[in-house]
Amino acid sequence: MADRGKQYLILADEDLISLLEASDSEAFATLYDRHSRAAFSLAYRMMGDRQAAEDLAQDAFLKVWRGAGSYRAERGSVRTWILSIVHNRGIDQLRSHASRRRTQDKIEASAPRSQPSEAFAETWRNSQREQVREALNTLPREQLKILELAYFSGYTHAEISELLSLPLGTVKGRMRLGLKKIRDFFESRGAAVPR
Amino acid sequence: MNEMNNERFEDLKDAYVLDALAEEEKRSFEEFLAAHPERQAEIDELGAVAGLLAFSPEMQEPPPDLRNRIMNVVAAEAAPRRERQGSVLGGLWGYLGARGLALGAAALLLIGLLSWNLLLQDQVDDLQGQVQSSQGQVEDLQAQVREAQAQQTQTVQLSGTWTTQGADAEVASISGDRIILVADDLPAIPEGQTCQIWVIKGDVPEPSGLFQPGGTETAAPITTPIKKGDTIAVTVEPAGGSEQPTTDPVLSAEL
Numbered sequence: 001m002a003d004r005g006k007q008y009l010i011l012a013d014e015d016l017i018s019l020l021e022a023s024d025s026e027a028f029a030t031l032y033d034r035h036s037r038a039a040f041s042l043a044y045r046m047m048g049d050r051q052a053a054e055d056l057a058q059d060a061f062l063k064v065w066r067g068a069g070s071y072r073a074e075r076g077s078v079r080t081w082i083l084s085i086v087h088n089r090g091i092d093q094l095r096s097h098a099s100r101r102r103t104q105d106k107i108e109a110s111a112p113r114s115q116p117s118e119a120f121a122e123t124w125r126n127s128q129r130e131q132v133r134e135a136l137n138t139l140p141r142e143q144l145k146i147l148e149l150a151y152f153s154g155y156t157h158a159e160i161s162e163l164l165s166l167p168l169g170t171v172k173g174r175m176r177l178g179l180k181k182i183r184d185f186f187e188s189r190g191a192a193v194p195r
Numbered sequence: 196m197n198e199m200n201n202e203r204f205e206d207l208k209d210a211y212v213l214d215a216l217a218e219e220e221k222r223s224f225e226e227f228l229a230a231h232p233e234r235q236a237e238i239d240e241l242g243a244v245a246g247l248l249a250f251s252p253e254m255q256e257p258p259p260d261l262r263n264r265i266m267n268v269v270a271a272e273a274a275p276r277r278e279r280q281g282s283v284l285g286g287l288w289g290y291l292g293a294r295g296l297a298l299g300a301a302a303l304l305l306i307g308l309l310s311w312n313l314l315l316q317d318q319v320d321d322l323q324g325q326v327q328s329s330q331g332q333v334e335d336l337q338a339q340v341r342e343a344q345a346q347q348t349q350t351v352q353l354s355g356t357w358t359t360q361g362a363d364a365e366v367a368s369i370s371g372d373r374i375i376l377v378a379d380d381l382p383a384i385p386e387g388q389t390c391q392i393w394v395i396k397g398d399v400p401e402p403s404g405l406f407q408p409g410g411t412e413t414a415a416p417i418t419t420p421i422k423k424g425d426t427i428a429v430t431v432e433p434a435g436g437s438e439q440p441t442t443d444p445v446l447s448a449e450l
Binding site for chain 2: 009010023024025028029032033036037038039040041042044045050053054057058061062065066075076080083084086087088091129132133135136147148150151152154155156157158160172175176179182183193194
């Protein structure tokens with residue numbers, strides 16, 4: 001086993017980011033190995049297609065490599081930062097292909113809804129993921145659907161209103177209640193929202 | 196377009212953190228936020244809640260080829276970037292040297308150019324400081340690694356069917372209380388399955404962590420305290436792990 005490679009495995013994400021600023025490609029490889037599954041999973045959830053998800057994940061990780069200096073530890077963890085890059089790039093791409101996805105999502109929105117237990121059948125790998133899953137499971141399905149259409153599919157609140165034939169005020173209200181319920185989930189357990 | 200005010204800010208902030216505002220609304224919201232920085236913390240906090248959605252998708256394994264493609268780009272960019280960083284001071288000194296000749300030839304502009312030269316000198320000092328700071332940071336990290344290695348009290352090699360297929364795995368005790376499994380070149384496992392670590396005390400296996408073999412190197416913490424005489428084993432289990440091993444170990448070692 002390469003000793004040099006092993007050294008990187010014990011470094012914290014924030015340390016690896018510092019090494020990226022010195023153009024250390026092995027530090028980048030370690031970060032990739034730690035976070036590529038979560039990043040690819042988010043990319044796939046947003047794009048709904050493996051090739052598009054690969055392109056998005058590649059785009060996002062190269063932004064991590066080229067823009068490590070823009071990471072700010074006080075704004076959240078490295079993992080959250082990487083996922084926010086995937087999300088932002090994904091939203092840009094979805095909106096540039098909005099018309100193509102609209103029909104597909106209309107069909108999905110009107111289809112019978114899967115039960116939360118099916119939607120979250122996967123067992124999550126770590127406790128943070130487990131907690132998030134529990135928090136989302138507390139949401140009424142109609143609130144979760146609106147959060148998902150906004151966050152993963154890149155729809156604006158006005159577009160969601162049109163898509164689901166709901167008043168705009170109802171969409172905003174469900175967004176607010178959904179986010180509040182997630183926050184309350186953590187606060188009720190005396191835990192901070194993971195960042 | 197309604198004018199942005201506190202009431203409208205309240206009305207739109209949830210959609211903002213979900214990135215669900217139209218461009219014009221978003222711009223107007225951000226202008227208001229810039230003018231009212233005291234509300235930034237509230238938006239950061241709400242944004243963290245929205246950001247949790249990123250952790251919720253069903254796990255998908257990225258194709259190994261994706262890693263190769265990205266690393267090829269990174270490798271191609273890394274060398275020139277290091278050269279640029281290494282040569283930044285040399286380049287500036289060379290630049291200043293050439294300017295020095297120009298100064299000699301243009302004595303009438305001496306005072307003005309001297310002032311400019313002093314300004315550049317400050318910039319060079321700043322750059323030197325930045326480079327030294329960056330080097331210092333890297334040296335600190337390297338020192339941490341050396342320290343961790345020095346404190347590494349025990350390393351035990353694992354063996355089994357996977358090592359005969361070319362995998363290399365060991366259990367390392369770092370800083371006394373951090374036990375990790377570190378492995379290279381583990382084979383891929385089918386979708387819907389996971390690797391589970393067991394610490395076997397006597398005949399009783401205790402679940403001690405899950406991991407997915409990914410990339411060329413894998414590291415996973417072992418969550419159960421271990422002592423001499425225990426056995427560490429790894430089995431392939433259904434996603435989420437099992438209460439008891441359901442397959443034969445692919446890696447194991449007696450401590």
